[in-house]
Amino acid sequence: MPAIASFIARAIKDGGDENVAKKIRSEVHDFTAKFSVYKR
Secondary structure, three states, rough: HHHHHHHHHHHHHHOHHHHHHHHHHHHHHHOOOOOOOOOO
16 A cells, blocks of 8 residues: 555654654544444
8 A cells, every 4th residue: 555655754754853743643643543443
């Protein structure tokens, strides 16, 4: 999935910057919220 690859690449490249890391974290949270772990 391109989105996951993008998260990883950005974290490796710019993850040392806490502001960037927080933004990536937020985007990952929003992305994963779309997928249920358990059947509803």
